[in-house]
Amino acid sequence: MNNILIADDEKDMRWLLSNILKEDGYAVFEAEDCRHALGFLRKNSPPDLVLLDLRIPTETDGMDLLKKIKEINLEIRVIILTAYGSIGSAVEAIKLGAYDYLTKPFQNERLRLTIRRALESQALTREVNQLKTDFEKDLDLESIMGRGQEIRKVFDRIKKVASTNFTVLIEGESGTGKEIVAKAIHKASLRKNGLFIAVDCGAIPDTLIESELFGYERGAFTGADREKKGQFELANNGTIFLDEIGNLPYHVQNKLLRMIQERKIQKLGGKRALPIDVRIIVATNIPLLQLVKGGKFRSDLYYRLNEFKIELPPLRKRKEDVPFLTQEFIKEGNEELRKNVKGLSKESLAILINHYWPGNVRELKNIIKRSVLLAEEVIEPSHLIFDQDTIPLHQPTLPEEAAEGASLREITKNALYLVEKREIERALFRSAGNKSKASKMLKIDYKTLLSKIKEYQITYGANSMENVPQVMESLP
Numbered sequence: 001m002n003n004i005l006i007a008d009d010e011k012d013m014r015w016l017l018s019n020i021l022k023e024d025g026y027a028v029f030e031a032e033d034c035r036h037a038l039g040f041l042r043k044n045s046p047p048d049l050v051l052l053d054l055r056i057p058t059e060t061d062g063m064d065l066l067k068k069i070k071e072i073n074l075e076i077r078v079i080i081l082t083a084y085g086s087i088g089s090a091v092e093a094i095k096l097g098a099y100d101y102l103t104k105p106f107q108n109e110r111l112r113l114t115i116r117r118a119l120e121s122q123a124l125t126r127e128v129n130q131l132k133t134d135f136e137k138d139l140d141l142e143s144i145m146g147r148g149q150e151i152r153k154v155f156d157r158i159k160k161v162a163s164t165n166f167t168v169l170i171e172g173e174s175g176t177g178k179e180i181v182a183k184a185i186h187k188a189s190l191r192k193n194g195l196f197i198a199v200d201c202g203a204i205p206d207t208l209i210e211s212e213l214f215g216y217e218r219g220a221f222t223g224a225d226r227e228k229k230g231q232f233e234l235a236n237n238g239t240i241f242l243d244e245i246g247n248l249p250y251h252v253q254n255k256l257l258r259m260i261q262e263r264k265i266q267k268l269g270g271k272r273a274l275p276i277d278v279r280i281i282v283a284t285n286i287p288l289l290q291l292v293k294g295g296k297f298r299s300d301l302y303y304r305l306n307e308f309k310i311e312l313p314p315l316r317k318r319k320e321d322v323p324f325l326t327q328e329f330i331k332e333g334n335e336e337l338r339k340n341v342k343g344l345s346k347e348s349l350a351i352l353i354n355h356y357w358p359g360n361v362r363e364l365k366n367i368i369k370r371s372v373l374l375a376e377e378v379i380e381p382s383h384l385i386f387d388q389d390t391i392p393l394h395q396p397t398l399p400e401e402a403a404e405g406a407s408l409r410e411i412t413k414n415a416l417y418l419v420e421k422r423e424i425e426r427a428l429f430r431s432a433g434n435k436s437k438a439s440k441m442l443k444i445d446y447k448t449l450l451s452k453i454k455e456y457q458i459t460y461g462a463n464s465m466e467n468v469p470q471v472m473e474s475l476p
Contacts, residue, residue, distance in 0.1 A: 002119055003027045003045070007037040007065065008053040008081065013104075017051060020108055021115075033057040034065045046073040049118055052098075053081045054089055063093060070097045075125060077118040081106075117226065128195065128234075141184055143328045145177050145361065146321030150313045154181065161308045162188035167260070169305050170283040172312030175362030178283035179243060181310060186239040191279055194238025199231050202244035210252050211268050214259075220269025232265050235278045245282040245305070246291045250298070257301045280305070315357040315364065322353050322364065329365050330379070333372030341372050344379035350433050351381055421456040424449070428458070 004026045006017050014030045021028045029047065031037035033056060041047075050069055054062035062080070069076055080101035082090040090101035099118045102111060141158075145151050161168055162185045170178045179198060186196045204212050211220075215230030232240060242248075248256065259265050260280065264273035282305050284291075291297035315321065326349070330341055344352075348371075357363055371383040423442065431437035439449040452458075 001027050003047040005029045005047040005050045007031045007050055007056050009033060009056050037065060041072050046076055049077040051079050051081055054086050066093055066096055066098060075122060077122050079114055079118060144180055146325050148318045148320040150318040157310050158184050165279060166308040167305050168281045169309045171287055173314050173360055174285050175360030176312040177361055182241040182281045185281060191238050195235050196239045197231050197235040198241040200243045202247040206249045214265050214267055216268035217270045232276055232278055237277055239279045242282045246284045246286050246297060253298045253301050260304050315360045319353050325364055326352060326368055329368035330372060333369045337373055339372055341375050342377050347381050347433060348379050348384060351384055424452055424458060
């Protein structure tokens with residue numbers, strides 16, 4: 001609910017305005033002179049909007065109160081109420097920061113529309129300021145993504161492309177940190193003082209994506225009662241990040257291609273093209289070339305977007321990062337949950353290292369946060385809660401014998417191979433690598449289990465930690 005302060009010396013006018021505003025669901029406060037208005041502003045949270053009569057009794061005039069309101073909080077929207085003879089002063093007030101002015105007597109609907117637009121403008125300003133604030137903090141890529149050899153290659157590519165104006169294509173599975181990489185490129189670029197705007201192309205309905213990206217003019221369609229800036233226009237002189245670019249409808253792909261070629265945008269219902277200077281970074285969890293071959297993505301747009309590609313490796317291909325990231329996420333969990341978990345057991349670390357990580361770093365972070373909540377001092381295997389659909393730990397692959405054209409006997413053999421390997425891995429997972437417990441769970445003798453582990457080349461348990469850097473000093 002938005003808070004509105006009415007600053008007017010006429011009691012009847014305050015009563016009229018208050019009734020109109022309360023009907024629209026606003027919280028309304030009143031002040032009859034400058035002293036009461038300033039007293040309210042200084043004792044309470046700043047209102048979202050002030051309706052200010054220029055003739056309100058003050059030490060000088062309403063202009064003086066306007067200046068003091070802006071000194072208290074620049075974000076407060078001020079709408080001036082004035083008689084016809086004071087329009088010149090109202091225009092001067094606009095120069096001092098007032099949002100708009102209304103002449104007395106005014107139409108109720110005009111008042112409502114002006115207030116609505118002022119509050120929408122305020123919301124947009126706050127969103128923009130928040131985006132800028134987010135980039136005041138340096139991105140510590142190492143603490144977020146790891147420090148292994150594979151991820152360092154990604155860091156090198158970020159450094160090389162950041163200072164250019166190349167369009168960047170980021171490919172990687174969900175949870176690998178595509179938006180983090182996009183933000184890092186922006187932060188290290190010459191556009192760092194501009195906005196970074198992220199758009200999830202998969203989260204916006206097809207019918208709205210074009211207007212969301214490119215904006216629209218007033219009257220472009222039913223309900224378009226005002227002009228709207230699109231994300232490209234808002235990101236002008238900065239960076240726009242289009243996540244899940246493969247979800248763009250074909251007709252929007254056409255418009256994006258034209259925008260990249262001409263460096264101009266045309267709003268829905270617009271008659272002229274607007275020049276735009278924006279850096280484009282796109283991301284996808286399905287290789288774009290695969291979508292091109294499937295006829296779902298324009299090949300000419302693909303080559304425009306693929307000026308420079310960064311491929312993010314999944315966590316399962318850089319297991320050396322798991323211990324380090326785990327330590328970082330334990331620190332974060334302790335701070336957020338006000339706990340003092342010191343580390344995790346070797347059995348727990350073995351489970352994490354051997355997990356397949358379909359959700360990548362995001363999945364690891366969620367699991368560690370949950371485990372910090374459940375643990376007291378040390379994270380044990382019982383504190384690690386995985387979603388059932390993330391097991392087995394290793395993605396089983398068919399041996400070469402199961403190639404196309406294999407006989408029924410061979411297919412049956414391979415199916416048995418997959419089932420046995422999967423169930424052994426499940427048992428080892430649930431027993432935290434304890435082979436004796438796993439054999440009892442599977443109801444087979446210990447020697448048979450060891451034989452199967454060797455036959456299927458299953459590497460699970462504390463021994464799988466031998467090649468992992470010892471970065472977790474807190475391990476008991």
